[in-house]
Amino acid sequence: MQPLQRILLVDDSPRDTEMVLDALESHHLANEVAAVRDGAEALDYLYRRGAFADRPSGQPAVILLDLKMPKMDGLEVLRVVKGDPELRMIPVVVMTSSREEQDLVNSYQLGVNAYVVKPVRFQEFVEAVRHVGGFWAVLNEPPPGSKRRQVGA
Numbered sequence: 001m002q003p004l005q006r007i008l009l010v011d012d013s014p015r016d017t018e019m020v021l022d023a024l025e026s027h028h029l030a031n032e033v034a035a036v037r038d039g040a041e042a043l044d045y046l047y048r049r050g051a052f053a054d055r056p057s058g059q060p061a062v063i064l065l066d067l068k069m070p071k072m073d074g075l076e077v078l079r080v081v082k083g084d085p086e087l088r089m090i091p092v093v094v095m096t097s098s099r100e101e102q103d104l105v106n107s108y109q110l111g112v113n114a115y116v117v118k119p120v121r122f123q124e125f126v127e128a129v130r131h132v133g134g135f136w137a138v139l140n141e142p143p144p145g146s147k148r149r150q151v152g153a
Contacts, residue, residue: 005061009035010042010077011095012069016118020064020095023127031061039072043080046087059090067096067103075106082111 007024011017017035024033034055036042044050046059063081067074074094081087091113096103099117107115 005058006032006034008042008045008060008063009033010037010039010063010069010074011035011066012037013066016066034060038069039074039077041071042077043072046081046090059087061091063090063092064095065092067094067098067107075103075110078107078110078112 009017009020011020021033021035024031034045036045041051042063042065045052045055048055048057063077065074065077074096078092078094081090081092088111092111093114093116094103094107094112095116095118097118098104104115
């Protein structure tokens with residue numbers, strides 16, 4: 001039985017990162033979560049370079065991506081991921097506080113799989129993360145050739 005793939009969480013807010021981790025843990029999602037603080041770190045993680053050169057092989061089951069970050073924003077990360085034949089099959093879920101219509105349009109034009117506006121209230125946020133994490137990391141059927149372990153396997 002192969003281990004569950006990781007979830008890559010890309011968010012510059014320590015508060016939001018902690019809430020996502022707590023929400024996933026409280027709903028018993030067994031996937032390991034790799035958390036990075038900005039888009040540049042996300043790409044280093046995905047390409048296994050810099051601080052992530054020695055990380056375990058394999059790509060994440062899903063990328064949970066904030067849009068508004070320093071160094072490289074989420075739209076730039078999305079553009080790189082969906083433009084790379086080796087990465088484009090990784091589901092990307094934008095989880096952002098942005099309600100700007102242009103961010104939504106740009107995200108879908110770049111190939112995002114889902115766009116979730118972060119709820120303001122904690123319990124709503126926890127439920128949103130539970131649904132997103134559970135669907136993409138556990139229930140979603142990966143493309144052929146993926147190494148992700150299937151539920152019940």
